[in-house]
Amino acid sequence: PDEQAGRQAVARQQQLTKPAGSLGRLEELSVWVAARQGTCPPRPFSRPRVVVFAGDHGVAADGVSAYPSEVTGQMVTNFLTGGAAVNALAANAGASVRVVDMAVNGDTSEVVAAHKVRRGSGAIDKDDALTTEQAHAAVTAGRTIADEEIDGGADLLVAGDMGIGNTTPSAVLIAALTANEPVAVVGRGTGIDDNAWMRKTTTIRDALRRARKVVDDPMALLRTAAGADIAALTGFLAQAALRRTPVVLDGVVVGAAAMVAEELAPGARQWWLAGHRSAEPGATMVLDHLDLAPVLELDMRLGEGSGALAALPLVTASVRVLDEMATFAEAGIGSP
């Protein structure tokens, strides 16, 4: 980030026709954007873009979710036809949506399957999620997708996820990287009952035993305990930072990938804004670990980028304030 542009934004906020600091977090958001764009006042975002990374997970067969694996592919279709929450929330926020199939356990439309690595990632309580080659391919795909979007004009990215069972590997990654126990990090995901919660916790426990052995090697961790969707998210988030493009993070799955991306590319978190605090317990561990303060706390826990998209209008509002408000001098008002 460009600290000089950030300081200019702080100074400009002081000159606008309002008491200094009276817009609270909105002022901070505008400073954040100015420093990421390297210019003050910041530019309105011309092409905010959501990328939803879809994939299935072998652990779904353990009954860790309230839904069967088939729903992942059905939801990909729902994204493409505009019927999902991400579509409504993106439209509300002025963003467009791309979905990529990284490891859906079935056929999807050609338009989304170009980067597909496999059908379903491995059951991480027993096997590796991916081979070494697949982990590399998935991270590279995520980097390529970030490049494609940025080269296509995206000046703000939102990362989203879709995959039945995907909060289980996310919990494993978070527990491994924050040294938390399974019972602390496990959440209700799509809304599981107590029996499914116990199965999920057991799966996380077994997968965590495997993951802890490779916790110091991010690529091995992705291979062992993530999945092609989460590995691609990791590459996407790391590459966006490398390309100096701001990203609004969503909830626990994107957060888990973000933690691994920060391991792969230390400092990448400077390019990420936490859209919200998900209701999933692991999400708060991610925020604490990455030292990110969420914009919203609305008890959301859907994924798909939904929490990030709920926050996006506040980011654009902060930019408009800094761009459009008159200064005291311009308005002919004496500052105090």
Added chain:
Amino acid sequence: PDEQAGRQAVARQQQLTKPAGSLGRLEELSVWVAARQGTCPPRPFSRPRVVVFAGDHGVAADGVSAYPSEVTGQMVTNFLTGGAAVNALAANAGASVRVVDMAVNGDTSEVVAAHKVRRGSGAIDKDDALTTEQAHAAVTAGRTIADEEIDGGADLLVAGDMGIGNTTPSAVLIAALTANEPVAVVGRGTGIDDNAWMRKTTTIRDALRRARKVVDDPMALLRTAAGADIAALTGFLAQAALRRTPVVLDGVVVGAAAMVAEELAPGARQWWLAGHRSAEPGATMVLDHLDLAPVLELDMRLGEGSGALAALPLVTASVRVLDEMATFAEAGIGSP
């Protein structure tokens, strides 16, 4: 509100292609809107409208603000030329802005002065803010303005305030109606220093002695301790409820008026949504007293309707979710 439409919205949220409850507060907001509109799915808002009530206060002469009274009129001009925070935030949220001069201590444009009651309300630590006739005229003006806006097509109202010194009468009203002491309710307003804080607290203490005698009579309370701007806000909020039109409340000044409006028209609060929790201490007392849960907590304390307008995109997002998302049946997905 229409409880049947609310129940239909709850039921529809269960059928949409996402885990039940996974959009958290956004789902509740959509239910709130559906019940206020009396229809499910709710209609997109066609004309969200902000009305900013401007007025000066005699207590400003005590040095209770960081700014002189002249700034009120200057800011009215700033609203009309589009340079204020409310303009940028309204544009971001798709709302239009109206400003009304109820008691600015100087001349303002004819377009805003049609309902003006006087030049500056009285210094409430020593005198009544208004005469009985002026209090009546101001409340009636607020009611008329609500009628004008609703008859003009506004289907969502945002109430805002502008007036140097206006957090002082607001603090008095809140302290009187919640039985709190001056030191508990006094805030930094536009950003006053410790000496001004002591002056403001003394002014509130003296005004509160006068206000407590009439706390059971809302019209007398407005006459004694409010001002024409706050009295008009009170009428506006009460009339919006009578006209079954939802309102997004802003911070401590609007909140103080809302408390009086609820006294004048019990149950009116069912038509109000709290946009945010202002950093002013009195704002939290208002929220507790009216049993309203704020959408945002962003440490904002500007007024003008700014906090309500920051929340508005989340309200429109909630409506879009309920309107635009596919059901499980429509998407051909089995619900769990």
